[in-house]
Amino acid sequence: MVREAVLGPHADRVKTDMRLPQALVHRVREMSELLGVPQNALYALGVAQLIAALATLVHPGKKRAQLLRELGDLLQKVISEAEKTA
Numbered sequence: 583m584v585r586e587a588v589l590g591p592h593a594d595r596v597k598t599d600m601r602l603p604q605a606l607v608h609r610v611r612e613m614s615e616l617l618g619v620p621q622n623a624l625y626a627l628g629v630a631q632l633i634a635a636l637a638t639l640v641h642p643g644k645k646r647a648q649l650l651r652e653l654g655d656l657l658q659k660v661i662s663e664a665e666k667t668a
Contacts, residue, residue, distance in 0.1 A: 600625075610624050610625065617664055618664040618667050618668060619660050619663070619664050623660050626656070627653075627656065627657060627660065630649075630652075630653045630656060631653065633649065634646065634649050634650050634653050637649050
């Protein structure tokens with residue numbers, strides 16, 4: 583399993599309580615095990631992807647490009663860490 587540190591320093595993260603359907607939690611758990619990444623990394627990437635998709639509605643232009651670049655960097659970091667443990 584990938585270290586939880588893949589998402590950055592623990593002190594910089596915010597604990598969030600979510601109420602999710604069991605079916606969604608089950609699918610995330612399956613995908614997490616299949617990819618070898620922490621479940622919280624998948625949730626973070628999913629939220630980041632949604633924000634990037636909706637960004638054009640709120641902040642057109644440069645902000646979206648920056649957000650997509652940051653999302654790409656995070657995704658690459660998660661994939662790289664998973665490859666190390668594969």
